[in-house]
Amino acid sequence: MITIDNYEEYLVMHADGELQPHEEEALRVFLNDHPHLQNELLVYQQVRMVPDETIIYTQKESLIQPEPKRGIIFTPNWRTLSIAAGIAAVILITVAVLRNGNDADKPVVVNNNTTINTANSNTTTKPATTNPQPANTDTPLLQENVAIAPASNATNNDNNNNNSNTPVPNSQVNNTPRGQQNNTDASRDNDVAKNNDTKKPAGHDATQVTANPVFMTAVAATDFKKLPVATAPANTPNSNVPVDGYSLADAAPEAVKSWIDKLPLNDEKKEQLNTIANAVAYGIDKVTDIKSNVSDKKLTVKVEKRRLILSF
């Protein structure tokens, strides 16, 4: 109850905002009954300190404490990590599979005197008529990046000696197309003469070929198209080789097939190898046509993704 004795307390509390609503109402009623106290209420409302905002503390920096540098804490998100690991594994497996499956894309480097052991596989030379493939497409069995030896090196066989690129005795040289290709004209003639018992011309019956290693040597580009042509020497009366020699259509297709079959590749890769051989043969023809205009001694021909280096 607000009376004339305690009204100042209510006035102060009203100025401080500490009165309850019912006390505010009681004060309003009391002031209505005592209007001369209204001025005193205004004075109490004026007696209030207002903070001076211009006073600021200028030494805050001395109070600021350095915040510790927080390192990067690795909180592994195992789900994300597992997904990332799975993706990485798939990528690695894919790359591994592709690398293993693209062996045919790798350049086949045929060194001089490289021997392909065919001892475990008896090759039967069939009549050329059984293989309708055109000879000019199967003849160049040289694979990509086969470094064809310079002509000076490959044709240095005028004395009918064994080819320097075929260090193995001629008796061991098989009459496979690879063996034929690895010889120059003179040595090839010699080889054919010595091995004409195993080389069958077109139309002859098939014969078993003894297991002999096949030597792959570099062949001069100038002799490349001559390789399938195997002419029998004149001093071999019992030779089965026709006098006019093997024709490209007769010898090459079967030879190509047998040589590719001997490679340690699966059928698919052998098929790809055939395609490559055809492409290279086509490139060789092109190169032969333009080689007269080539000043450099080496020429790189890129057929599709294969690269053939020719040395003149």
Next chain:
Amino acid sequence: MEVKEYNTCVNELSDALFRFACKCTGNADDAHDVVQNSFEVLWQKRGDVMQAKAKAFLFQVAYRQAVDNYRKMSRFSYDEPPDQGISPANTDLKRVLDKALAQLDDQARALVLLKDYEGYRYEEIAQITGLNDSQVKVYLHRARKVLKDYLVSMEHVL
């Protein structure tokens, strides 16, 4: 309280604490000391003080330092307000109130400042000052009456 929160308190509360200390001590240098000591105590007690309670904690420490120091040292006479409290914007009423504030004892002055400057309620002021609600109410009533009388008397003079 983390260091970052402490620094936030420094940035947000140091000015108000300094104004309160200036009015309580009437001296800027003493006010600096009060602020420094208050935040030093807060830093030491940061593990026990939440950021929401930091303001009351700081004013409580500042109040005790200011009031206790005044009582112990008795070196301060609040005849004139501190220099930093005077600004060109001060009106005559404000100057009169500052002089009236100097008429109060240190405890009543602190109560008025806590009420007017920071807007604390009676129970909050009681917690800061260690008084009970009735004491705060009575002390503030007395202080207001002194200020009113001083203001009325000055109006008669002017």
